[in-house]
Amino acid sequence: MTRLLVASRNAKKLAEMRRILAGAGVEVVGLDEVPPFPEAPETGATFEDNAVAKARDAAAETGLPAVADDSGLAVDALNGMPGVFSARWAGRTRSDEANLRLVLEQVADVPDERLTASFVCASALVLPDSTEIIVRGEWPGRLVREPRGGNGFGYDPIFVPEGETRTSAELTSAEKDAISHRGRALQLLLPHLRTLSRP
């Protein structure tokens, strides 16, 4: 089976991607399963910039087809932030809990009707022949002021997807994968990934 490098060390993100890509005919390996190489910092202004830079690096360093994603929460009242800074919004501690607590404090005085937000995921696939495919998945919803639910990660406990009353941390993995920003982005990559496993 063709190996596909997913340029991440986030165990929860890797598990999510393994589930979503289960039918793609590839063996997903994470960064901890390949020889280490120097990784560039994420300095892009957009999710797409960061995703393609990471995938390019990973493919060039390993010779494997590589997927990278960059994703985050875009809060309308914060002009689309935390955005590309989602993982370190509260500073270098990179704690999910600190990040979401800070967002809730920042929007404490914002009226409920303006608490709209979207999860965004840009995903880039770079093939050994240098082909690059970049896709984006978005998941619209709104914020709640009290975290709820133990599934997922990141800002899932404060995000209620459109058409739901549960937060994305209260959805099952299968429910989340079917409609999430990352699920949508990877669905768009699937046809390209299937070509990898063909002779």
Next chain:
Amino acid sequence: MTRLLVASRNAKKLAEMRRILAGAGVEVVGLDEVPPFPEAPETGATFEDNAVAKARDAAAETGLPAVADDSGLAVDALNGMPGVFSARWAGRTRSDEANLRLVLEQVADVPDERLTASFVCASALVLPDSTEIIVRGEWPGRLVREPRGGNGFGYDPIFVPEGETRTSAELTSAEKDAISHRGRALQLLLPHLRTLSRP
């Protein structure tokens, strides 16, 4: 001399406004110098919304002509944030030091050439006859990664105005007032304030 209520309890902001309005022919009084009234939270989406709401409230509650400003730092790499959330960017502690440290951590990986920012001040004057005048002052510059200087307040220690090498916390009060966002906004209000002191 006509009394002008400045709808603020921030001693440093009041001092700055008293200096800038010294020649306007009005006696500046702060919120702590008038009988207390219930103050609405700042829930506007823009500096202008917040400034005019505060000035309207203050004029209606006291019968005095009232000026209010809402101001903040707009960091381009943060899509214009902290913006209207500048005073509580790091959460409810409302500490200048915590706020500017958080901004610096958030932009830690942003290349220097993208560290552009502006101070923005919307100022609203509401007269007893319900006339409303709303103005905006902007002060473009860039961020530095290490705070410098002991003058000013807020984000002054990490902001270097265009054409300067010093941070705005290293400028003298007079230098700052002449070119700052608040100075520019109040200059635009001066002609209207002078009409108050005329018979």
